[in-house]
Structures are given as C-alpha cells and as structure tokens.
Amino acid sequence: MPELPEVETVRRGIDSLVVGRLITRVEVGRERTVRRTSREALIDGASGTRIVATRRHGKYLSCDLDSGEAIMIHLRMSGRVLVVDAGTPRPPHTHVVFHLEATEELPAGEMWFVDPRTFGEVVVYDPSRPSELVPELGRLGPDPLDGGFTAEVLGSRLRGKRGNLKATLLDQAVVAGIGNIYADEICHRARLSPHRVAGSLRRDTIERLHASIVGVLGEAVAAGGSTLEDTQYVDAEGNEGWFQLEHRVYGRAGETCRTCRRTRISRTTLAGRTTCYCRVCQR
DNA sequence: AAACAAACCTGTGCGC
C-alpha cells in the first residue's frame, strides 16, 4: 500500500513528467474523490494552471500551482497517479483526469487519479492556510526523509508515549509516513519487538530505531517502493517497485526468519493491524 | 492517554 516510499516515488514521477506543463482541462468522474470540496472546486482551481513544484510530507502529496494554490493528493489504500499520453484508454476507477499540454519533448498527456476503493482524495487548497481544507497537515510529525529528522527529534517524539512501538510508529502525529508494511520492517531492522513501550526506549535504542527508520525508508525509496501481489501500486509511469523483495517480516508469517534463519515469523494484531515479527531477533 | 471498534470501499482469495 502507498506509504512514504511509494508516495515519494509518485512525487518524483510527477516532478519529472508534469512540472511545468499547463493543465488545460480537468475531468472529475466520481465525486467522492473530491468530497472535501467539490467537482467544481477542483476543476476551477486546477484548470489553466501549471504545477511548478511538488512536495511531500508523510503520505501527503502536494503539487504547487502557479496560481498560488496547490493540489493535495492522498492515495490512501488504493490510489494511483499515472501520467500517460493523451487518449490512452482509461482503466476502471479513473476518477480524475488532468489534461496536460504538449511540450517540446512530450506529446499532449493526461495525469490520472485512479482509485478502486475510493478512499483517496484530491483537493485544491491554499498552502498558506492549510488548516482550512487540510488540517491534518498541521498535525503531522516530522518527515523521516527531512534532514531535520535526527535521533534526538525521534526521542522527543517518543517521550511519554505509553503505547506499543507498532502503534506509535503508525501514529502520523509522531512521525509522518510510516504505514503497516514499513512499521514491521523498521521494527525488525531495529531488532525491537513491536510490543515494546515506545516511551521506554533508551538513548542507544532510539538511535538504532532512528537508523532503521531512515535506512528502511531510504532503501525503499531507492527501490521504487513495494508492489505487493495483491495490490496494484505502481509509480507514475506504471512501473512496479521492488522493495518487496527485501521484506524480511511483512507478509511472511510462518516462514523462516531471513535474519536468524531458524525462527518462524510470528503474527499478531497490534493497533488493529496485522503485525509480523521475529520473536528471537526482535526483543 | 491509549486501546479498541466501526466506518468508509472494492478486489481478491479462500473454503465449501
């Protein structure tokens, strides 16, 4: 599912394929995708503008427009952004189509928002007043790929947390961008049980956790994210990621641990989420 | 503060 690495990969795709191009026209199919405002708000806000930059905070993707406003895209569970040549047949569940003017290098194109489960959202908002339409942005914790995300910052975010580590890593207000897959992979690399009380970690352990967060997410970005068998995550050009080949615990319950090679991966439920870990490697 | 459930949706994979 789209977590930080997948959203970052999509952002880079938009950055290289769409930034600078004129959005000539916008079509909105399913109104649910634009439920935060309206069909008209997205069409009126995006038509005739150019995306001048892209940003990402956690799983929230923003495309800054030359109008001064921005398009916020959240993929939630099944959202995808695809950039294709104009006229390409659209797959089912294509809810938003941004028509892109041709450039010197590229023919006329379309940027699609495709989302079978319709949890995802697209909204035009004013980045100088995010609290008006996208108040969640103001509640997000630090982004792990931001240079300011140090072990000290992580420590301060964990201080006083009495919940378990898994639930705490999933809390977007603590650290932004970690979802179920990477939470499990991060705990494993840090050799920490997901049951540990987050606020009880000592300094050297927090440094290990910090290195794991930055390492796992960084490597996943380098691998273009994780494309699972049962999901359809692909980047803006339709390419699959390959970090799933590096997963050591996620989705491997009952299989032999790839780290110690002798323990079967355990499965439990934490924070309402399936959680996989090695009870020997992770303490 | 935190743990939990439910809600939002659809496609998939399972057992029968």
Add this chain to the structure above:
DNA sequence: TGCGCACAGGTTTGTT
C-alpha cells in the same frame, strides 16, 4: 463453477 465471507489497508471518529 459459484457463492459467501474474511481480509487488506490509511485515516477519522466515537466509545470505553
């Protein structure tokens, strides 16, 4: 083959 059902996942909201 076909049906029903559990399940997956991100986030908000409501309840305990």
